[in-house]
Amino acid sequence: MELINDALAKQKVVIVAGNCTVDYEGRAASKLTWGERVLMIKADGSVLLHRRSGYEPVNWQPPQCRFRVSIEDGKLLTVLATRQKPNESLRLVFDEVAVAMALALDDKGEFAMHVTEEQMKRAILIEPSLVEPGLKLISEETKMGDSGFTDVYAEDASGRLVVIEIKRTPASRDAALQLNRYVMTLRKRVNRPVRGILAAPELKSGTSVMLAKLGYDFKAVSPERCFQILKPRTDTRLSEFL
Amino acid sequence: MELINDALAKQKVVIVAGNCTVDYEGRAASKLTWGERVLMIKADGSVLLHRRSGYEPVNWQPPQCRFRVSIEDGKLLTVLATRQKPNESLRLVFDEVAVAMALALDDKGEFAMHVTEEQMKRAILIEPSLVEPGLKLISEETKMGDSGFTDVYAEDASGRLVVIEIKRTPASRDAALQLNRYVMTLRKRVNRPVRGILAAPELKSGTSVMLAKLGYDFKAVSPERCFQILKPRTDTRLSEFL
DNA sequence: CCTTTCAGTTAGTTA
DNA sequence: TAACTAAGTGAAAGG
Numbered sequence: 316m317e318l319i320n321d322a323l324a325k326q327k328v329v330i331v332a333g334n335c336t337v338d339y340e341g342r343a344a345s346k347l348t349w350g351e352r353v354l355m356i357k358a359d360g361s362v363l364l365h366r367r368s369g370y371e372p373v374n375w376q377p378p379q380c381r382f383r384v385s386i387e388d389g390k391l392l393t394v395l396a397t398r399q400k401p402n403e404s405l406r407l408v409f410d411e412v413a414v415a416m417a418l419a420l421d422d423k424g425e426f427a428m429h430v431t432e433e434q435m436k437r438a439i440l441i442e443p444s445l446v447e448p449g450l451k452l453i454s455e456e457t458k459m460g461d462s463g464f465t466d467v468y469a470e471d472a473s474g475r476l477v478v479i480e481i482k483r484t485p486a487s488r489d490a491a492l493q494l495n496r497y498v499m500t501l502r503k504r505v506n507r508p509v510r511g512i513l514a515a516p517e518l519k520s521g522t523s524v525m526l527a528k529l530g531y532d533f534k535a536v537s538p539e540r541c542f543q544i545l546k547p548r549t550d551t552r553l554s555e556f557l
Numbered sequence: 558m559e560l561i562n563d564a565l566a567k568q569k570v571v572i573v574a575g576n577c578t579v580d581y582e583g584r585a586a587s588k589l590t591w592g593e594r595v596l597m598i599k600a601d602g603s604v605l606l607h608r609r610s611g612y613e614p615v616n617w618q619p620p621q622c623r624f625r626v627s628i629e630d631g632k633l634l635t636v637l638a639t640r641q642k643p644n645e646s647l648r649l650v651f652d653e654v655a656v657a658m659a660l661a662l663d664d665k666g667e668f669a670m671h672v673t674e675e676q677m678k679r680a681i682l683i684e685p686s687l688v689e690p691g692l693k694l695i696s697e698e699t700k701m702g703d704s705g706f707t708d709v710y711a712e713d714a715s716g717r718l719v720v721i722e723i724k725r726t727p728a729s730r731d732a733a734l735q736l737n738r739y740v741m742t743l744r745k746r747v748n749r750p751v752r753g754i755l756a757a758p759e760l761k762s763g764t765s766v767m768l769a770k771l772g773y774d775f776k777a778v779s780p781e782r783c784f785q786i787l788k789p790r791t792d793t794r795l796s797e798f799l
Numbered sequence: 800c801c802t803t804t805c806a807g808t809t810a811g812t813t814a
Numbered sequence: 815t816a817a818c819t820a821a822g823t824g825a826a827a828g829g
Contacts, residue, residue, distance in 0.1 A: 328595060328609055330572065332660050342807035343670055344725070350666030353570060355595070359610035367570055367662040368601035370619050370824065377612050377809075403807070416656060418574050420609040424592030430585050432820070484584070484822090487802085519802080542586075584822035613809060619824075645822070670807085 316392060319356070319384045322417030329356040333392075333412035337364060337374045341403020347373060354394070354407060356382070358420070362396045362405060376405045430538040432483040438541035439467055439481065439514065445541070446479055446514050446534050447471060475508045476501065482515035483538060490515065491525045498531070558634060561598070561626045564659030571598040575634075575654035579606060579616045583645020589615060596636070596649060598624070600662070604638045604647060618647045672783050674725040680783035681709055681723065681756065687783070688721055688756050688776050689713060717750045718743065723778075724757035732757065733767045740773070 322329045331354040337347040352373070355363045362376035380398035387393050392409040443450040449472030467479040478501060480486075480494035490513060498511040511531035518526070518533055526533055564571045573596040579589040594615070597605045604618035622640035629635050634651040672680070685692040691714030709721040720743060722728075722736035732755060740753040753773035760768070760775055768775055 326609075328607075330574075330595070332572075332662070336666070339807075343672065345668065345670040345807080347668045348666040350664030351660075351662040352664060353572070353597070353660065353662070355607065357607065357610055357612075361610070361612045363607075363612070365570075365597065365599065365605075366664050366666075367568075368599055368603070368620070370599075370603045370605070370617065371808095373668055375612065375807085377807095378610065401807085413660065414658065418593075418595065418655065420574070420593040420595070422592030422594060422608050424578070424590040424608075426587065426589045426615055428585055428587045428822085431822095483820095489803090521802090538585075581822075587822080611810090613823090617822085619822095643822085 316384050316386055318415055318417055319394070323356065323382055323384075325417075325419065326358040327417040327419045328358055329417050330354065330414070331409065331412060332414040333409045335407050335409045338406045339374050339403070341398070342401055345374065349410075351413070356396075364407065374405060376403070430483065430542050432481060434545055435483055435536065435538060435541045436467060436481050438544040439479070439536070442544050443469060445536055445544070446512060447477075450477065471510060475510050476505065477510045477512055479512045479514055481536075482513070484515070485517045485519045486513055486515035486522055487519045488522050488525050491522055491529060491531065494531060495529050558626050558628050560657055560659055561636070565598065565624055565626075567659075567661065568600040569659040569661045570600055572596070572656070572658050572660070573651065573654060574656040575651045577649050577651045580648045581616050581645070583640070584643055587616065593655070606649065616647060618645070672725065674723055677723050677725055677756075677778065677783045678709060681721070681778070685711060687778055688754060689719075692719065713752060717752050718747065719752045719754055721754045721756055724755070726757070727759045727761045728755055728757035728764055729761045730764050730767050733764055733771060733773065736773060737771050
C-alpha cells in the first residue's frame, strides 16, 4: 500500500500482479469476478487492468483520475480510481499480490509516425501529379458546408473543378459516398462541372462499381510513394516553415 | 532471453521494463527513439508497449503474432513480433532491462457488463411493454414533492396511473418503501387509482412479502434485455439526412 | 473470410 | 469547453 501511494505521489508507473475482483460504474457498469490479472497505473493517472489474453484491458480508467488505496479487513488491498466528467469509478480488490513494483520511467524518446492520411494529403499537395497530370490545386480543406470537408480541392487540365477524397487504407463504399457528398455540395454552390476522384492505395470490393455508378474516378496512390515525397522534407526538419 | 522464450512457449504473460527503441512497419510505419518503457506480451501473442503516460500503448501488435527473441552484439535484447494479414512487424531493442518477469495468470473470472439504472429507465421509456403490455408513458422524472422523484410515470391499459420504480440490482425492502412514498404522494394529489410497480432484475428476500402487503406489483426486468433495446440507439446520422 | 457497425472507444484538432 | 474526425483503431456480429 505504501509502495503504491508513494509511487502515485512520485508519478511513477505502478505494476501489480495478483488475484482480484473489479467493479466499474460510470458510462456503463461492469463486474469481474476473482482471477489473476496485471494492474498498471501510469504516471498520468490512467489505469489498465489486463487479463492473460487480449489486446485491450478488461477494465480501465482514462488519464487523470484520483486514487484511494487502502487495506480492508487487514488483508484486502483495495484500489479505488475515480474520475469526474464523466463521473465514473473503478474499484479493484486484491486478496493476493504476487508482484508489486513502481518504476520511474525516464523516457524522452521521440515517436514519429510515417504515413498517415494527413501526410498523404501533404504529399499530394506537394505533388498533385500523383493524382493526375495537369492538376492544379485551388485550396486545401475548403469548407464544404454540412457535408464536412474535402481533402483536396483542385482544377484539372480542362479547367473542371475536382474534389479529391484521400484514404490511407483500401477505400470502402463509405469513402465513395463521402466523396459524393462533397461533390454534390460543391455542385450546388458553383454552376460548372465538378469531378470527383478517390485517391487511395486500392479499393475494397464493390467500391469500384459504386464509384463508376456515381461517375467518379479512382486513382491508386501508394503510401510508400507519398512517404518518399515527404522524406526529404522531414529529414531537414521543416518545422521552421511554420 | 530464455525467460521470454520459455514464457512464450508456456503461454505466460511476459513483462519487461527497460530502455528500448521501437520500429514498426505494416499498416503504417513508426519509429520510437530510446527511452524507458514497459513491454507486455500476453498469452495470446498480443504485444503492448507502454510509455509512462497515456491510456494507449505507444506501439503494439494484435493477438496471434510470432516472436523471435535474440541477443544481438552480446548485449542488445531484441524482440521481433511479426504478423500476417495484414503483414506487419514490430521490432524492439533493449539495451538495459530493469525488470523481466513471466506470470502464469490463472484467471477463470467472469466479466459481465450491465446497464445502469439510468439506462434501464431509457430502455423502459423506449419500450414500456418491458414492464407491462399496454402501458402508456405520461412523463419521466415527474416531481413527486418531498418524497423525491419517480423513475417513470405512466398509465396502464385500464387507464389507471402507474408509478414505476426502477432498480438495476435486486430490489430491497427499501426500494418497496421508496415506491410506496411515491405512490402515496401521488394519491394525495390526484383523486383516482394509482398503482405501483417495482421493476428490477429480481427481489431480495422479504421484499416480495412487503410489496404484496403494500399492494404493489413486481416486474422482472433484465439489464441484458434493456441493453439490447438500447443497442440500436442514437442513430442520429440518419435523422440528419431526413 | 470479408464487411459493417459499435465502443465505458481514445486521441487530436478546431471553433 | 464542446464538437468533430481519424485511428497501425480493436472487437463483435452478420453475410
